[in-house]
Amino acid sequence: MRTRIAPSPTGDPHVGTAYVALINYCFAKKHGGKFLLRIEDTDQARSTAESEQAILDSLRWLGLSWDEGPDVGGPYGPYRQSDRSAIYRKYVDQLLAEGHAFRCFCTPERLDEMREAQRLAKLPPRYDGLCLRVPAAESEARAQTEPYVVRMRVPDRGTAVIEDMRRGKIEIEWNTVDMQVLMKSDGLPTYHLANVVDDHLMEITHVIRGEEWVSSAPKHLLLYQYFGWDVPAFLHVPLLRNPDKSKLSKRKNPTSILFFKAMGYLPEALLNFLGLLMVSSAEGEEVMTLDELIARFEVDHLSLGGPVFDFVKLDWLNGKRLRELTPAAFLDRVLTWGGDRERFATMTALAQARVERLSDLGPLLAFFFAGRLNLTEAQLLDGQKLDRDGVRRALALAMWEFDAAPQFDKTTVETVLKGVAERLERKLRDIARLFYVVLTGSPTSVPLFDAAELLGRDICRERLRGALNTLGAPSANEQKAWRT
Ligand code: GLU
Numbered sequence: 001m002r003t004r005i006a007p008s009p010t011g012d013p014h015v016g017t018a019y020v021a022l023i024n025y026c027f028a029k030k031h032g033g034k035f036l037l038r039i040e041d042t043d044q045a046r047s048t049a050e051s052e053q054a055i056l057d058s059l060r061w062l063g064l065s066w067d068e069g070p071d072v073g074g075p076y077g078p079y080r081q082s083d084r085s086a087i088y089r090k091y092v093d094q095l096l097a098e099g100h101a102f103r104c105f106c107t108p109e110r111l112d113e114m115r116e117a118q119r120l121a122k123l124p125p126r127y128d129g130l131c132l133r134v135p136a137a138e139s140e141a142r143a144q145t146e147p148y149v150v151r152m153r154v155p156d157r158g159t160a161v162i163e164d165m166r167r168g169k170i171e172i173e174w175n176t177v178d179m180q181v182l183m184k185s186d187g188l189p190t191y192h193l194a195n196v197v198d199d200h201l202m203e204i205t206h207v208i209r210g211e212e213w214v215s216s217a218p219k220h221l222l223l224y225q226y227f228g229w230d231v232p233a234f235l236h237v238p239l240l241r242n243p244d245k246s247k248l249s250k251r252k253n254p255t256s257i258l259f260f261k262a263m264g265y266l267p268e269a270l271l272n273f274l275g276l277l278m279v280s281s282a283e284g285e286e287v288m289t290l291d292e293l294i295a296r297f298e299v300d301h302l303s304l305g306g307p308v309f310d311f312v313k314l315d316w317l318n319g320k321r322l323r324e325l326t327p328a329a330f331l332d333r334v335l336t337w338g339g340d341r342e343r344f345a346t347m348t349a350l351a352q353a354r355v356e357r358l359s360d361l362g363p364l365l366a367f368f369f370a371g372r373l374n375l376t377e378a379q380l381l382d383g384q385k386l387d388r389d390g391v392r393r394a395l396a397l398a399m400w401e402f403d404a405a406p407q408f409d410k411t412t413v414e415t416v417l418k419g420v421a422e423r424l425e426r427k428l429r430d431i432a433r434l435f436y437v438v439l440t441g442s443p444t445s446v447p448l449f450d451a452a453e454l455l456g457r458d459i460c461r462e463r464l465r466g467a468l469n470t471l472g473a474p475s476a477n478e479q480k481a482w483r484t
Contacts, residue, residue, distance in 0.1 A: 001033030003206050008040045009052035012256035016240050019274045024208045026297040037069035039080040042194050058257035062267045076202040081194045088189040091197050100226040103139045103148040104131040127179040150183040160218035165235040165299050177218045196223040211236040241306040248309050259458035263371045264337050269318040277307035350446035367440045372466050385430040396474050399464040408457035410449035438467045
């Protein structure tokens with residue numbers, strides 16, 4: 001038995017990835033199988049090495065380990081799709097030769113027009129098959145000079161039936177399934193082709209992934225059939241939800257594993273918490289180790305309703321586990337979380353010019369050791385040059401820009417805040433006080449940009465979000481107006 005987690009390194013390491021990884025891990029280990037990690041970076045424009053590293057580090061931090069992966073190697077490598085480009089080409093050629101795929105020469109303009117027409121006619125967006133009618137010889141010839149993509153053939157009628165380990169038969173009409181692009185015009189595969197080829201070559205027996213992939217499953221099933229390969233078992237697990245049942249997204253709540261680390265959650269508590277969303281447990285038996293989670297895991301017990309990521313419960317569990325540590329173990333955790341000598345060196349260097357007594361350090365640096373600051377409206381608005389909506393807009397703009405920045409250091413912070421000031425037709429000094437208050441809790445503190453870098457992106461964005469929620473999160477209309 002072999003399972004895998006196949007993250008795309010396009011952003012922060014998401015708790016949802018950890019949740020699906022944990023399920024894959026427990027399922028494989030319960031049956032004495034192997035769990036592996038594959039990096040799916042076919043989207044070259046959005047994938048980054050930093051994101052890949054952060055995903056590996058965070059999953060490890062949580063206590064998960066993989067038997068095979070890009071960092072540990074293994075007999076089925078390489079485990080990063082960008083290192084496997086040469087492999088996919090051969091399979092595309094095979095599908096073309098056997099008539100299961102075809103070259104598509106349609107221009108982006110034509111595809112736009114087609115989609116617009118479909119939209120007006122209230123039809124599902126789907127490639128209309130124009131290039132299916134290009135004769136083979138002509139297709140060969142045009143391929144020499146024209147750009148093209150390769151699409152898979154999809155039946156026009158009938159029903160695809162996916163066997164899901166938890167949901168049973170899932171039926172999807174073929175005429176709603178698009179003729180998926182398998183190879184882009186640059187010769188690189190799309191997710192769908194690479195995913196199926198790799199799951200086959202890596203001998204994955206059970207594909208366990210988030211339910212957002214259900215609609216792709218017919219395409220994958222068809223590819224297995226075209227290639228004549230055994231179809232793995234599928235299990236589509238429900239996505240984590242906010243308490244209001246909406247999809248857990250970083251717009252509403254922190255989702256990055258790095259946030260939980262920065263906030264001082266214990267990795268084993270976070271893993272335990274995710275585990276409780278996956279196994280059934282009675283009151284009083286919530287504290288579980290990874291081994292206990294493995295023992296208890298049953299596919300049939302997975303709730304299909306969408307497990308709720310309940311921060312109150314996480315806090316409770318984390319507190320419980322913190323209090324149960326021996327004093328020595330607790331001290332170890334405090335020191336690991338609080339920072340090493342280098343981090344302290346940066347803090348004290350920032351503080352040195354502002355102290356008269358060493359005892360000033362406590363109040364001056366306390367904000368580095370806090371999570372959310374829970375400031376009141378009055379604390380946020382008093383003495384500000386901007387009015388209430390100006391403050392809200394400044395906070396929202398900064399939060400979005402912090403998110404979008406490829407890295408997060410003091411130059412980023414400075415550039416973002418200058419940009420925000422400009423958008424509001426103000427000077428940086430007119431908004432500096434606001435960001436001092438929101439990020440450090442006080443209108444005067446150690447230098448702001450350095451402080452923000454040391455706090456890190458996750459804590460900064462959470463403090464911005466907290467302040468924004470206190471003053472009123474932007475409405476959909478405000479978001480639209482402010483973004484442009
Ligand atoms: N790369 C996909 C993702 O990021 C993997 C989906 C799958 O497991 O098939 O979620």
